[in-house]
Amino acid sequence: MSKGKLGYYDPKKPQAGRITDIGPSHYGQMLPPVIRRNYGKWASHRILEPGLLVHVSETGEKAFTVRAAAPRLISVEHIREICDIADKHCNGYVRFTTRNNIEFILDDEAKAKALKKELDGKKHIGGSFKFPTGGTGMGMSNIVHTQGWVHCHTPATDASGPVKATADVLFDEFKNMRLPAKLRIALACCLNMCGAVHCSDIALLGYHRKPPAIDHEVLGKVCEIPLVVAACPLYAIKPITTEEGKKSVSVNNEKCMYCGNCYTMCLGLPLADREGDGIAILVGGKISNRISMPKFSKVIIPWLPNNMPRWPEVTNVVKHIVEVWAKDANKYERIGDWAGRIGWERFFEKTGIPFTEKSLDDYRLAVDTYRTSTQFKYTDHAWAVSKAVGGI
Amino acid sequence: MGRDEDIRQAIIDYASKGAKSKFYFKDMLTGVKKTIPDAGASEVKKVASAMVSEEVMELLSTGSSTMYGLKGRGISVEKSGDAGG
Amino acid sequence: MGAPGQEKLWDKEEKEHKKYDDIRIFTDEQLKNYTDDELKNFKVKHDISMIEQLESGPWPSFVSDIKREALHRHKLGQDNLMIPADICDDLLGIVELSYKEGETHWKHGGIVGVLGYGGGIVGRYNDQQAQFPNIAHFHTIRVNQPSAKFYTTDWLRGFCDIAEYRGSGLTNLHGSTGDLVILGSFSDQLEPIFFDLTHDLGVDIGGSGGNLRTPSDCIGKARCEFACYDTMDLCYEMTMEFQDELHRPAFPYKFKFKFDGCPNGCTASIARSDMAYIGTWKDDIRINQDAVQEYVAGKIPVDGGAFAGRDWGKFDIQSEIIDLCPTKCMKWDGKKLSINNAECNRCMHCIDAMPEALRVGKDQGLSILFGAKAPILEGAQMGCLTIPFMYVNKPYDSQKNLVRKVFDWWIEEGKNRERIGETIQRVSLKTFCEVLGIPPMPQMVKEPRSNPYVFFKESEVPGGWDRDINAYRTRHPR
Numbered sequence: 001m002s003k004g005k006l007g008y009y010d011p012k013k014p015q016a017g018r019i020t021d022i023g024p025s026h027y028g029q030m031l032p033p034v035i036r037r038n039y040g041k042w043a044s045h046r047i048l049e050p051g052l053l054v055h056v057s058e059t060g061e062k063a064f065t066v067r068a069a070a071p072r073l074i075s076v077e078h079i080r081e082i083c084d085i086a087d088k089h090c091n092g093y094v095r096f097t098t099r100n101n102i103e104f105i106l107d108d109e110a111k112a113k114a115l116k117k118e119l120d121g122k123k124h125i126g127g128s129f130k131f132p133t134g135g136t137g138m139g140m141s142n143i144v145h146t147q148g149w150v151h152c153h154t155p156a157t158d159a160s161g162p163v164k165a166t167a168d169v170l171f172d173e174f175k176n177m178r179l180p181a182k183l184r185i186a187l188a189c190c191l192n193m194c195g196a197v198h199c200s201d202i203a204l205l206g207y208h209r210k211p212p213a214i215d216h217e218v219l220g221k222v223c224e225i226p227l228v229v230a231a232c233p234l235y236a237i238k239p240i241t242t243e244e245g246k247k248s249v250s251v252n253n254e255k256c257m258y259c260g261n262c263y264t265m266c267l268g269l270p271l272a273d274r275e276g277d278g279i280a281i282l283v284g285g286k287i288s289n290r291i292s293m294p295k296f297s298k299v300i301i302p303w304l305p306n307n308m309p310r311w312p313e314v315t316n317v318v319k320h321i322v323e324v325w326a327k328d329a330n331k332y333e334r335i336g337d338w339a340g341r342i343g344w345e346r347f348f349e350k351t352g353i354p355f356t357e358k359s360l361d362d363y364r365l366a367v368d369t370y371r372t373s374t375q376f377k378y379t380d381h382a383w384a385v386s387k388a389v390g391g392i
Numbered sequence: 393m394g395r396d397e398d399i400r401q402a403i404i405d406y407a408s409k410g411a412k413s414k415f416y417f418k419d420m421l422t423g424v425k426k427t428i429p430d431a432g433a434s435e436v437k438k439v440a441s442a443m444v445s446e447e448v449m450e451l452l453s454t455g456s457s458t459m460y461g462l463k464g465r466g467i468s469v470e471k472s473g474d475a476g477g
Numbered sequence: 478m479g480a481p482g483q484e485k486l487w488d489k490e491e492k493e494h495k496k497y498d499d500i501r502i503f504t505d506e507q508l509k510n511y512t513d514d515e516l517k518n519f520k521v522k523h524d525i526s527m528i529e530q531l532e533s534g535p536w537p538s539f540v541s542d543i544k545r546e547a548l549h550r551h552k553l554g555q556d557n558l559m560i561p562a563d564i565c566d567d568l569l570g571i572v573e574l575s576y577k578e579g580e581t582h583w584k585h586g587g588i589v590g591v592l593g594y595g596g597g598i599v600g601r602y603n604d605q606q607a608q609f610p611n612i613a614h615f616h617t618i619r620v621n622q623p624s625a626k627f628y629t630t631d632w633l634r635g636f637c638d639i640a641e642y643r644g645s646g647l648t649n650l651h652g653s654t655g656d657l658v659i660l661g662s663f664s665d666q667l668e669p670i671f672f673d674l675t676h677d678l679g680v681d682i683g684g685s686g687g688n689l690r691t692p693s694d695c696i697g698k699a700r701c702e703f704a705c706y707d708t709m710d711l712c713y714e715m716t717m718e719f720q721d722e723l724h725r726p727a728f729p730y731k732f733k734f735k736f737d738g739c740p741n742g743c744t745a746s747i748a749r750s751d752m753a754y755i756g757t758w759k760d761d762i763r764i765n766q767d768a769v770q771e772y773v774a775g776k777i778p779v780d781g782g783a784f785a786g787r788d789w790g791k792f793d794i795q796s797e798i799i800d801l802c803p804t805k806c807m808k809w810d811g812k813k814l815s816i817n818n819a820e821c822n823r824c825m826h827c828i829d830a831m832p833e834a835l836r837v838g839k840d841q842g843l844s845i846l847f848g849a850k851a852p853i854l855e856g857a858q859m860g861c862l863t864i865p866f867m868y869v870n871k872p873y874d875s876q877k878n879l880v881r882k883v884f885d886w887w888i889e890e891g892k893n894r895e896r897i898g899e900t901i902q903r904v905s906l907k908t909f910c911e912v913l914g915i916p917p918m919p920q921m922v923k924e925p926r927s928n929p930y931v932f933f934k935e936s937e938v939p940g941g942w943d944r945d946i947n948a949y950r951t952r953h954p955r
């Protein structure tokens with residue numbers, strides 16, 4: 001590798017030696033030998049215990065996979081430790097899953113079990129596990145998430161922190177396979193959803209409740225107003241001249257949906273707000289086509305406060321939903337399938353989560369969510385309506 | 393002038409006028425089509441990409457979308473080798 | 478390297494393969510430069526007592542991890558690093574500040590990139606530069622991950638050295654779209670990082686902005702019996718074919734490919750990609766009747782053992798498989814399982830539940846669904862089933878040609894910041910079918926339209942729309 005400030009790059013001849021359009025490193029060179037030998041020949045698989053899978057090839061060969069969690073935001077020190085383990089146990093091969101788990105693939109069951117034991121024994125000095133194994137079968141896999149306060153300019157909450165807090169609370173579900181179906185949790189720290197959480201069993205969504213503040217003092221000087229105006233997807237921003245004669249913009253607060261595109265273009269329109277920002281909770285989505293079609297997650301709690309460092313309001317609700325579902329659902333029922341079968345009114349009753357006016361959709365195509373049937377179940381919500389009209 | 397030069401000139405004309413110093417490819421394409429009605433997206437892109445490599449134009453990525461602009465007009469790119477950092 | 482002839486650059490099974498030692502920046506002594514005791518007693522520059530509360534609890538703590546990188550950098554010293562040795566200290570400091578205040582301290586504000594590319598790098602600055610000068614810049618570099626995220630440790634260690642020497646030493650493995658992400662670099666290090674990646678590691682950066690985004694895929698045929706096509710190879714080939722679209726922006730907005738090997742959809746293509754390739758088959762589910770008997774007898778655990786953590790009672794094929802089949806196309810007579818394959822919609826349930834008895838069909842290909850996206854702006858969309866079945870044969874000409882058709886159309890027709898799902902919604906699925914040159918099929922919709930507001934073309938109505946009012950009046954006086 002190059003060293004020094006500029007390395008191989010010469011700013012006087014920026015095109016010299018420039019290599020472009022080479023794409024990703026070819027995957028073929030990264031595959032463990034047992035995978036190469038049986039590529040396309042796999043016949044079946046089993047989960048031997050949480051965090052340990054075996055895949056059986058038509059050739060009779062077996063690949064043993066040990067799966068461990070990673071927090072996604074990881075240091076090179078952490079990656080090097082993963083490499084040390086992979087060198088010791090897996091001839092220098094390792095892979096990662098879509099949900100940020102680490103997978104070590106071996107061709108021997110005893111060796112895989114020894115590796116698993118070693119992984120489960122490794123802890124950070126602060127006390128947490130470094131590589132807890134699990135995340136298989138009918139349990140919780142890793143929580144996928146976005147950047148939050150570690151790196152993002154439009155978050156309404158942190159990402160790594162609430163995820164750590166939630167995963168701590170649900171750790172046993174990562175280590176076990178005792179749920180009615182898979183549990184997939186995801187967090188996006190604002191509604192742009194750079195981590196698309198909209199089809200998760202449980203989605204935690206950072207949510208702003210205030211439009212951007214406008215810094216009239218600097219806006220006209222440091223930002224290009226036509227670009228700021230064009231940045232708004234809802235055409236809520238208009239150029240104005242302030243009473244002091246400064247070039248600036250106005251924001252139509254009724255239209256704003258807090259996407260932060262304007263702040264991306266212009267630092268004069270910050271979005272973050274201690275009181276305004278928090279987390280919405282959505283449940284019942286999935287991406288698999290198994291039994292029922294893929295589903296969107298539904299908003300069940302429009303907003304909970306950011307209560308650092310461990311977001312107890314959020315983790316309590318998540319844990320509670322998982323517990324109620326685990327107890328009540330049939331085998332194979334994802335959260336959305338379960339709620340669909342018992343009825344969402346029953347979901348709110350069983351979980352005790354309040355159904356408020358904000359749970360009634362008022363955005364585009366809201367009418368699609370209205371119930372147009374006399375098929376419903378009686379809950380206290382229904383009696384309250386009947387009483388309100390003097391019907392009871 | 394050849395076809396590519398015509399397109400190049402049309403891009404410069406579009407990029408140096410107008411209120412916005414940065415613009416989407418689509419707007420630039422529409423701008424070029426005003427002088428060269430049959431200009432296709434791929435040939436305009438080819439010329440624009442060459443202009444970016446020659447540092448006549450530069451690209452602004454907001455992360456979610458990307459805009460073109462004439463180098464030196466409006467906010468500009470920070471580059472390796474520049475002072476600061 | 479992705480480039481032709483370099484496919485085995487890092488291949489450990491090849492004699493002359495490249496090794497970490499060939500490109501390493503740090504010595505072994507530099508890599509193992511602190512003890513557990515030092516880490517135990519280590520304090521970062523700022524008070525971070527609030528986020529240190531995230532070190533306890535069982536889940537791997539990102540705070541503990543960043544602290545050890547901070548210590549490692551201190552011990553490496555500024556002479557061995559191209560960006561501030563204290564960058565992790567300042568990062569933890571600013572995160573602590575956000576935890577106290579409940580607000581982010583990052584802003585976008587800058588334009589950064591490498592020459593000639595429109596994507597792959599996202600600029601980031603903080604708004605507390607006086608207090609945290611070492612994170613004045615904290616740019617992101619997206620690096621195109623190999624298919625299914627398989628690595629050799631030689632390659633990964635090389636990546637780590639770049640990310641530490643010219644970055645903060647912090648990464649995302651992996652970003653939401655699939656890239657390897659180097660976090661926290663400074664503007665002056667972007668070109669050197671790009672040169673190191675392309676010259677020494679043989680890898681390119683990924684996509685951002687109005688480009689093709691870095692494609693990603695499931696593990697596919699590498700280790701999954703459900704995979705109906707070679708997701709890893711198709712992902713690689715499509716990424717290579719459309720490099721220009723990935724690096725040089727001409728799209729109205731972002732565009733994502735994702736490749737799932739079967740309808741279980743582990744890569745979430747149906748929810749997260751503008752063009753989702755999902756494996757499927759068109760012949761019969763393969764049945765091993767003896768193995769079915771073993772499942773029924775409880776000799777093989779259902780779902781490969783996925784339910785093993787709870788006592789769900791004895792497996793009952795009638796209630797758990799036959800009755801849950803969404804099309805009710807299966808029968809069990811006590812001895813033999815039969816499937817009316819013509820009625821099967823390939824939901825995967827029976828195969829997922831009894832993988833040792835049932836297998837996906839042998840006549841395999843893929844379906845293509847267009848238009849999935851997250852909610853901004855018109856609401857979330859899932860992919861719309863548009864192409865029911867395509868064979869997947871290298872060099873994938875039919876897949877590539879279809880994509881070219883889609884891109885050519887969308888570049889011209891899409892509005893700025895409009896995902897293709899929204900374009901299709903705006904111009905109608907009917908128009909999109911015409912663009913692709915495909916007939917409409919009932920599989921494209923959940924049910925037929927209920928509103929009768931059908932627009933007819935003038936050419937479809939005999940006589941056209943120009944009517945002779947005088948002739949009309951001869952029949953209908955005023």
